[in-house]
Amino acid sequence: MTIIQNDAPLKMKVTARVAGLIIGIIMAALPWYVGGPHAVQHPESFWNCLITGLLMMGIAVWALVRKRAYWPGWAFLVLAAWTVVSPDTLSFQIAEMTIAHLIVGAAGIVVAIVWIRRALGRLPKDRPVVRGRTFTECSSTERTLYGLVLVILGVGYLMALSYLYMTHEGLSGKPGLTVQDIAISYYGNRSGTKLEAMLRGPMQGFAPQGDRDQIIAWLKSGASESGYDKTIHPIIERDCARCHSSKSGLKLPDFTTYSSIQQVAKVNTGMSLLTLVKLSHIHLFGIGLVAFVLGYVFTFTALPVWFKNAVIATPFVAIAMDIATWYLTKWDPIYAYTVVVSGVALGAAWGIQIIVSMYQVVFLRVDESRSPN
Numbered sequence: 323m324t325i326i327q328n329d330a331p332l333k334m335k336v337t338a339r340v341a342g343l344i345i346g347i348i349m350a351a352l353p354w355y356v357g358g359p360h361a362v363q364h365p366e367s368f369w370n371c372l373i374t375g376l377l378m379m380g381i382a383v384w385a386l387v388r389k390r391a392y393w394p395g396w397a398f399l400v401l402a403a404w405t406v407v408s409p410d411t412l413s414f415q416i417a418e419m420t421i422a423h424l425i426v427g428a429a430g431i432v433v434a435i436v437w438i439r440r441a442l443g444r445l446p447k448d449r450p451v452v453r454g455r456t457f458t459e460c461s462s463t464e465r466t467l468y469g470l471v472l473v474i475l476g477v478g479y480l481m482a483l484s485y486l487y488m489t490h491e492g493l494s495g496k497p498g499l500t501v502q503d504i505a506i507s508y509y510g511n512r513s514g515t516k517l518e519a520m521l522r523g524p525m526q527g528f529a530p531q532g533d534r535d536q537i538i539a540w541l542k543s544g545a546s547e548s549g550y551d552k553t554i555h556p557i558i559e560r561d562c563a564r565c566h567s568s569k570s571g572l573k574l575p576d577f578t579t580y581s582s583i584q585q586v587a588k589v590n591t592g593m594s595l596l597t598l599v600k601l602s603h604i605h606l607f608g609i610g611l612v613a614f615v616l617g618y619v620f621t622f623t624a625l626p627v628w629f630k631n632a633v634i635a636t637p638f639v640a641i642a643m644d645i646a647t648w649y650l651t652k653w654d655p656i657y658a659y660t661v662v663v664s665g666v667a668l669g670a671a672w673g674i675q676i677i678v679s680m681y682q683v684v685f686l687r688v689d690e691s692r693s694p695n
Contacts, residue, residue: 336386338437342398343382345430349405350375352426356419367419374405378430385437395437402430417656425660428643456624457682468619469683475612476676483669493523501662505655508648510592515541517586529561545587550580558583592652602645613637613672620675623682636671640664 352371353364362368378401385394405427457465491499493506506519518541521534529537536557540549558577564570566577576582593601617634644664650657 336389338395338433339382339385341433342430342437343379343386345402345426345433346375346378346380346382348375349378349426349430352419352422356416356422364416364419367416367423371419371423374401377401395434398437399431399434402427402434405430417654421657421660428639432639454621457622457679457686458624460622465683468622469680471615471619472676472680472683475616476680479612479669479672479676489524491523492526493519501658504661505651505658506592508592508598508651508658508661509653509655515545515587517541517583520586529557533557533561541587545584547580550583554583555580593648595652598648598652602648605645606641609641610638613641616672616675616679619679623678624686625678633671633674637668640668640671644668 350372352375353362353368356367378398381394381398381401385391385398388394406424457468460468487499490503490507491497493503496502503523510516510519518538521529521538526534537554540546540554543549555578558566562577565572566574568576568578568582575586577586617637620630620634623630641664644661647657647660647664651661
């Protein structure tokens with residue numbers, strides 16, 4: 323760790339203010355971006371975005387002119403927060419407008435927080451600045467530890483992606499993993515049943531095509547008890563009872579009686595709220611710890627500070643966005659696209675952290691004059 327003197331002149335940086343101005347321009351332009359030339363045909367979203375964007379732009383311009391004013395940062399934060407939590411945001415007729423509104427509002431909150439932090443951080447120019455160590459100053463033992471952690475967590479992430487692919491793939495009846503598969507996982511397939519989604523997805527390899535077609539036809543015909551006794555029960559005994567029975571000892575639905583199979587013969591409404599809450603706290607704790615470990619190791623890379631801060635912060639923002647959009651997708655399947663975007667952002671940030679950190683652990687030459695051993 324190195325302490326140096328900060329000789330920069332006492333002045334307010336304008337980065338956050340310029341970012342706020344850009345956020346305002348984007349907000350004002352949203353109606354045309356989403357609705358094109360027909361933007362004015364949806365006056366509720368058109369005027370909401372235009373007025374909000376103009377207010378954001380006005381606050382940012384005032385702050386650029388009056389650089390020592392404190393209040394614009396707080397005003398921008400309140401406006402961005404209201405953009406996200408306002409009831410109007412979730413009631414737009416165009417679902418894409420709601421998504422864009424939430425994303426731009428969330429970006430505005432981040433910009434406002436940085437803005438306020440800058441405003442409150444007016445410190446003397448001789449305040450010492452602390453620079454952390456890099457891998458060149460780490461001992462060989464530390465580098466070995468960090469390298470092994472990166473390998474294990476990298477493999478673990480690949481396994482997690484494989485699991486997600488295998489559990490969500492094919493739910494829409496199409497090969498591969500699609501956005502529609504993600505939507506069905508959370509929103510459900512309101513035109514079908516849970517059993518049908520299972521037969522078209524993860525269970526399709528456990529029964530012949532002909533048997534699966536008969537079960538699906540029975541479900542679409544109303545899933546009558548007489549049809550179950552005559553046609554479906556023999557198929558269940560032949561293909562499914564080994565696992566889907568009370569005698570199997572597995573925590574799987576029982577298909578051997580009509581009363582038990584009715585639980586999955588109902589319309590598929592996706593994951594229950596209880597399941598979402600359970601998965602949320604598991605992911606927040608588990609993925610949050612992984613993000614901390616990878617971010618901590620990444621702090622030792624020899625890269626510009628602004629870039630490291632951005633890459634370290636991205637997974638935490640992506641995690642929050644991902645879990646929040648689970649619930650939004652449960653409400654409206656259009657938000658499945660945001661689940662995909664946040665997942666891609668998380669994977670990209672972790673990929674950068676793992677690859678760059680591993681490269682520098684292996685190839686950066688150790689500074690023997692500063693390394694313990």
